[in-house]
Amino acid sequence: MAYKKLELAADFEHTLLKNLSTINKQIKAPLFRFLRSIFTLLAIASFLYFIIGIFIWPNNLYVGLALVSLGFFAILEAYMGYFGFLSGYIKRLHFKTNNLVDFLTLDAYEEIKKYPQNIDSYNLALDLLKYPQVQLFLFRLEIDSKYLKNLLLKGGGTNINTQDLLQAALAFVISRDINHIGVINLFSVLMQKDPFLSNFLEENRIEENDLKFINDWFKQNKNGFFELRFTGGVARDWTVGYSPVLDQFSSNMAFTPLADWQDLAHKAKKEELKKSLLQNLRGNVLLIGAPGIGKRSMVIGLAKDLRDGKCPYGLAYKRILQINVADIITSGKDAAGIREIFGRVLREVLIAGDVLVYFDNLALLLGGGEALGRVNLIDLLTPYLQNPNFRIIASISDGDYDNYISRNVGLAQFFTSIGMQQPSQGENILILEGLALMYEASASIFFTYPALIRAIELSREYFWKEYLPLSAINFMQKVAQNASSGNKQVINKEEIEQAFAKITNIEVGEIKSEEKIVLSNLEQVLHKKIVDQAEPIKLLSEAIRIRRAGIKSSKKPIGSFLFLGPTGVGKTETAKALAATYFNKEESMIRFDMSEYQNREDIYRFIGDPKTMVPGKLTEAVKNNPFCVILLDEFEKANKDILNLFLQILDEGFLTDAFGAKVQFHNHLIIATSNAGSDKIQAILARGGDFNKQTVNFMNYLVREHHFTPELLNRFDKVVMFKPLGREEIYQIAQMKLAKLEKELYNLKRIKLEVEDDAVLELAKLGYNPQFGARGLERTIREKVESLVAKKIIEGNIAKNKQMIISREDIEKTKFDVPQI
């Protein structure tokens, strides 16, 4: 019906606002104010006189004065009341008016009535900028109102037809479920209509939807005091049976602390839930969806609706009780005890007669229950599901639904399933806006709109272990706590990014100067740790730079590389060095020895086992580390089915684990290493020619030999061959490793170790093996150098802060043969 109003005409002559505006001016006039305060004082004095004075000092003069001033006071207050009435009256006008102007608030009317035909956009914008609400609105958008004002003062506004602007404003407020056009709404529409202001918005990356969502933030909560509600009253409990055990093991969801803003999402689903509960058949409801998307919040919302009587008659006077299954399991002495309590709880639901039961995770009764207390309780519940007086609402994750319900037709037939998705962007914003208002009221901090948007983006991108909006709510809570402890008052987009970096160690947002240095010199930094291998290091560095610059928006992993080459050439070291350099620490690397996953059954260890409920090693590690390097050693040795999982991971950037949860890989760098066909590399390299061509030849060889399928090889961003190391490289590695040892020794024991160059050469010679690269070197150093140092320390031959020199002779004297690996 409201949309019919969009074609209305604006009539500035015949509007209630004209009258209201006149009265407003009168009551704000100094004379009226003065008279009002005088007569208020006199009225109070009269009242006191009537109460006390008339008995002590009866005097006609004072009685007369009191009565007259009381009369004047009453007249002025009645006039104020008339104004109040008219203001209230205009709020209900949208039901009956045909005049577009009647939709304006008084403030908006005062500004726009100056332009009955055409509006000068800049002048109107400047007028509106005077209102504190508009300034707050701009501040929320991270726009400096003074800066905008200065731009507008330069002049050059456009003419906009008043009627058009008002019609657009009306359409805008109707779309946001607002009844009146206030100054903020008018300003929002003006910004869209005026070419300069809309450009200005675009420069600040504010889209039409953002304007809509931010207007929601300023929407005032409706006062529900006069709403008709049927709550049941004092005799409601008289019709309810005694249920002591049920009361002990359940909680009334209507009294769960949950602010109104948490109940903003899933409105349509809540209505669907109400309808489903009223069905005769299949009146039990299963809410299917990932944890954290608001299933329980929706049920709490419904419970509050029922408490307040906002529900269909069939659900009137009911309450929703959440059964605490974990409490029942811990209270029962044994399986029989648990079953006894649970059976009693269910019986008392029927005895009470007004209860809708809610189970937060039905899987606890279906299989998880066995894992928890070795008790399967679902057989106790099943007979009740057929009873029309027994209604349950249960939530379950998609994976659990597939595993337990969809296969069990006997159970599924009693339920109506409601599939739930993550709330929309608009709903998520609305929830965070409500949350922000709550923090602002309690912690004297202030959130901007871009901050909320960034919080949602970051939560979606990195905190996907939990789902939106829960992940964003938790994140905002941490930010608010940090801000109040750090005495920060304004939380803008930048603050959100900084708080995020503090919490997760992941740098997002604008690239800082130190990070810029690391990024642009990534190759050099990595080369300090890796000898030679220029090609793979260049490729890795480029992938990281592209990602950090935000050029790539794909959901694929940051980069995926297959490192091929013989043992000990630095494949694993490269991955480690990268984790340490860019991902902040070497622990930012999840390492899997794929030779442990050679059988088909090992897939369950990798992605989780639905039977034993044991989570998968890969999926769990990735969930716990949203931003890191994943190193897959000896990739070719994994079972073919496991390798096939990587087709999806490398292509789509996600994997669904055994429990139906989506595991994201788009903030991970995947490095697989393999020494398959390493004996061939030497031969291919010996032939010479272009490195890329050599790599292609080698890949063809791997496919021919069935080490990898061509599909898998093609999914990697790049397949890189690591060259076997020569003596020169081994010598450099020996130098690096000894330098590291020298540093450690000084830090731990204050011993200044110095290994002479001849000795290093000797160590490189001893540690070199063309087949195993640098692998033997570490052991040589341990046995030749470390053991020598240890011996001298134990014998007391070396004191603190003294230098210890190791020469070639020392190395040769140490009797040790490097064993062949």
Next chain:
Amino acid sequence: MQVITPSFFAFWYKEIPREIVFYFRILAYKLLDYFSVPIVLRTFFAPWKRDETYLQNAPLNLRMQNWLMNQVSRLIGASLRGFLLITYLLTFLIELIFLALVMIFWLFFPLVLATLFALGIYYLINGLGYGL
């Protein structure tokens, strides 16, 4: 339809009485809800707190005894509900009287005001020594 601004006169004698009736109507509904009138009427003879037992295949005397107890439970329920209904009716009556008083006061308030002024002026003149 063009909305005509309610004049002060219309505001006083038409809109406000309408509002008063509106709020009293809401109050009446709230009382109806508070005293659980719909529930009480629907379950007037229902057992108190659903406290009713069923005995099957029991001896006749036990079943009779049980039936008697159930009737007692219903009687308790009915008497309490009856008491609540009477309380509601009394409260509703008070609300109606209050409404009538408010309405009379509002409608005659201009007269009261005029009287206030008349009396006030009368006393003022008297007080100043110009006795009428």
